[in-house]
Amino acid sequence: MEKRLIRIIAVLALLTGITLGENSFERNCVKCHQELPASLQEMLMNYIQVYSGEKNTKAALFHFMRYPHQDTSVMSEMFLQSYPVKAPLRISDEELRDAIDVYWKKYRVIGRLR
Numbered sequence: 001m002e003k004r005l006i007r008i009i010a011v012l013a014l015l016t017g018i019t020l021g022e023n024s025f026e027r028n029c030v031k032c033h034q035e036l037p038a039s040l041q042e043m044l045m046n047y048i049q050v051y052s053g054e055k056n057t058k059a060a061l062f063h064f065m066r067y068p069h070q071d072t073s074v075m076s077e078m079f080l081q082s083y084p085v086k087a088p089l090r091i092s093d094e095e096l097r098d099a100i101d102v103y104w105k106k107y108r109v110i111g112r113l114r
């Protein structure tokens with residue numbers, strides 16, 4: 001009985017560790033983007049160049065993830081020919097905002113150096 005309890009606790013601890021280690025950015029963005037030739041870092045730099053400033057950039061990202069469109073994309077025409085504009089993300093506003101916050105925090109320093 002006691003052994004079983006210990007095993008259950010060990011499994012629970014492991015599962016919590018796994019979920020805590022992943023944030024909404026990793027959960028919702030990274031896996032799919034790993035397949036693409038342009039990095040998420042380059043994409044954020046494009047956004048900062050076009051929109052500049054944290055507030056504008058985040059708002060633009062949020063809007064694009066909801067309503068992706070060729071005309072509002074910051075990617076080159078050539079890139080979009082090989083990788084057509086993606087489908088809108090089906091995650092909650094809160095989850096999307098969280099993901100964009102992490103995305104910004106993770107890469108904006110490099111964006112600022114330009």
Ligand code: HEC
Pocket residue numbers: 025028029030032033036040043044047061064065068072073074075083084085086089096099100103
């Ligand atoms: C199902 C796959 C997939 C997921 C999930 C995904 N992306 Fe993308 N993303 C793409 C593809 C494909 C492109 C290139 C085509 C395009 O620009 O829409 C792209 C383009 C982008 C761009 C450039 C947009 C532009 O102006 O064209 C940014 C920035 C970006 N993704 C960020 C994110 C973030 C942040 C998340 C998570 C909240 C995310 N992506 C989730 C596939 C995905």
